[in-house]
Amino acid sequence: MGTKPNILLIVVDQFRGDLLGDTKLGRVARLPNLKALMNDAVTFSRHYSVVTPCGPSRVSLMTGQYAMNHRAVRNGTPLRHDTPNLATEVRKGGYEPLLFGYTDTAQDPRVIGTDDPRLQSYEELMPGFSEVVRMRMESDDQAWRDHLASKGIDLPPYPDTYRPIGDKLNDPAIYSAEDSDTAFLTDRFLDFASTADSGWCAALTYVRPHPPFVAPAPYNTMFDPAQMPPPETTGNDRDWHPFMAPAQDKAPPSSTVEGFPDLEASPETTATLRAIYLGLCAEVDHHIGRVVDKLKETGQWDNTLLVVTADHGDMMGDFGLWGKGSFHDAAFHVPLIIRDPSRSDRAGEVVRAMTESIDVTPSILSHIGVPVPHGMDGQSLLPLVENTSAPGKTASFSEYDMADPRKPTQWQKTLGLDLDDANLAILRTDRHHLVQFASDMPPILFDMAREGERAPLAETPETLPLWLQMSQKMLTHRMQNPDGTFSRTLVYDGLHIAKD
Numbered sequence: 001m002g003t004k005p006n007i008l009l010i011v012v013d014q015f016r017g018d019l020l021g022d023t024k025l026g027r028v029a030r031l032p033n034l035k036a037l038m039n040d041a042v043t044f045s046r047h048y049s050v051v052t053p054c055g056p057s058r059v060s061l062m063t064g065q066y067a068m069n070h071r072a073v074r075n076g077t078p079l080r081h082d083t084p085n086l087a088t089e090v091r092k093g094g095y096e097p098l099l100f101g102y103t104d105t106a107q108d109p110r111v112i113g114t115d116d117p118r119l120q121s122y123e124e125l126m127p128g129f130s131e132v133v134r135m136r137m138e139s140d141d142q143a144w145r146d147h148l149a150s151k152g153i154d155l156p157p158y159p160d161t162y163r164p165i166g167d168k169l170n171d172p173a174i175y176s177a178e179d180s181d182t183a184f185l186t187d188r189f190l191d192f193a194s195t196a197d198s199g200w201c202a203a204l205t206y207v208r209p210h211p212p213f214v215a216p217a218p219y220n221t222m223f224d225p226a227q228m229p230p231p232e233t234t235g236n237d238r239d240w241h242p243f244m245a246p247a248q249d250k251a252p253p254s255s256t257v258e259g260f261p262d263l264e265a266s267p268e269t270t271a272t273l274r275a276i277y278l279g280l281c282a283e284v285d286h287h288i289g290r291v292v293d294k295l296k297e298t299g300q301w302d303n304t305l306l307v308v309t310a311d312h313g314d315m316m317g318d319f320g321l322w323g324k325g326s327f328h329d330a331a332f333h334v335p336l337i338i339r340d341p342s343r344s345d346r347a348g349e350v351v352r353a354m355t356e357s358i359d360v361t362p363s364i365l366s367h368i369g370v371p372v373p374h375g376m377d378g379q380s381l382l383p384l385v386e387n388t389s390a391p392g393k394t395a396s397f398s399e400y401d402m403a404d405p406r407k408p409t410q411w412q413k414t415l416g417l418d419l420d421d422a423n424l425a426i427l428r429t430d431r432h433h434l435v436q437f438a439s440d441m442p443p444i445l446f447d448m449a450r451e452g453e454r455a456p457l458a459e460t461p462e463t464l465p466l467w468l469q470m471s472q473k474m475l476t477h478r479m480q481n482p483d484g485t486f487s488r489t490l491v492y493d494g495l496h497i498a499k500d
Contacts, residue, residue, distance in 0.1 A: 004199035006304040013210040015310035017333035024229035030282045033289030039348045041339035048332045048396045049312045049357045052324040055104040057311040062086045064361040064376030069483040073401040076122035081108035084373040086361045087128025093370040099129040100189045101205030133188040162212035163258040169272045177216040186287040209280030211256040219279035225271035237320035246410040251323040270317040302341045310334040327435045351384045353392025375485035398426045427474040434470040
């Protein structure tokens with residue numbers, strides 16, 4: 001292995017963690033390249049994003065901070081410009097962090113002018129990255145459009161870019177598989193990797209399988225809707241808790257596709273959308289395989305730390321929900337695969353301890369010998385790569401803010417919540433999940449060893465000790481994890497820093 005390893009972080013957008021496991025959807029998904037990578041790497045089977053949706057989740061992933069600390073809690077909520085992140089910190093190790101794709105980071109308006117175009121969209125660049133290929137979904141995908149225009153393909157503006165050709169949900173996209181956004185981004189990265197000198201750092205961030213759900217042929221019909229497993233259900237998905245009806249109203253099935261505003265929430269619709277989603281996942285898998293092949297072909301495979309993960313998951317019709325605006329596992333459970341070429345003896349092993357998205361950046365920094373800033377809440381996972389059976393965290397913690405300061409959300413309107421009330425937190429232990437709301441909505445406690453998320457536990461004399469234990473554990477977690485930027489710093493006789 002070279003003296004200065006390459007670093008490649010691949011982030012897939014809206015990719016469920018259960019697709020790589022022995023689950024209902026996992027058994028029908030076709031992900032041969034990711035499965036092959038798992039055999040050559042260490043897989044973290046209980047890995048969770050600490051926040052949704054896209055912007056906040058990527059902020060937490062890159063800054064190593066819980067959302068309760070960085071507070072960029074919505075798409076469009078600015079990130080403080082001086083917050084340390086993966087890009088700013090790897091520069092201290094002599095790397096130039098290259099971005100192929102996007103970070104969805106809203107800019108700090110205190111340090112740029114009000115007429116700055118970067119304040120026009122939340123799909124902006126996190127400080128510290130050098131943008132090699134600019135990819136956006138809503139605001140600016142000009143690089144991809146220019147590429148297609150050079151081939152005589154004229155894309156309509158967003159969102160019609162992602163409208164299928166035809167009147168069926170699973171009709172193909174306007175563009176071919178070789179011209180898709182996924183293919184284009186991969187091609188540009190492969191152009192770089194073909195001639196790159198050793199010692200590079202890159203983030204490759206795929207838009208797919210994020211909706212609108214439309215896939216180029218043959219991925220649009222790769223999966224038979226009739227073979228899709230049915231979604232999870234409580235049997236009363238809309239009414240069992242006040243959160244659920246607004247959640248369903250906010251994101252009906254029609255919100256996941258373009259051109260079908262009257263789409264019915266039927267079993268047939270769910271099955272077809274699931275089939276398209278798996279087709280998009282298969283497309284991403286194909287291109288990740290191309291990346292791995294290029295690293296091997298160019299002799300870089302054994303000098304590259306490869307990390308593959310996702311920003312968050314997708315409900316895909318489970319419990320009548322779509323997207324990631326929920327407290328359920330499907331919205332937060334994401335894959336994490338780490339291939340450390342110096343630990344080939346751990347190839348194929350699985351870590352079953354709980355890990356969190358905030359752990360990814362500290363792991364990369366530790367690998368290259370860069371100190372992890374005190375403001376980062378995550379922990380390096382390298383000890384678990386070295387010893388996959390070592391004990392890990394006893395709990396994971398996630399958050400979701402369902403408010404909007406401009407236009408009240410469905411929860412705010414339906415439930416009368418203000419900006420500070422409309423959020424929730426989730427604490428997961430080995431067996432139990434507690435969902436706590438900032439409002440007076442009743443908390444939820446799941447026993448994952450019994451009925452899981454299909455039947456929450458009632459508050460009874462028998463369960464009250466468990467309710468108290470979980471509530472205290474969540475409170476303790478919040479008390480132990482405030483912003484630590486200066487918590488280990490003392491000023492006296494000059495600046496003295498107390499180190500761990």
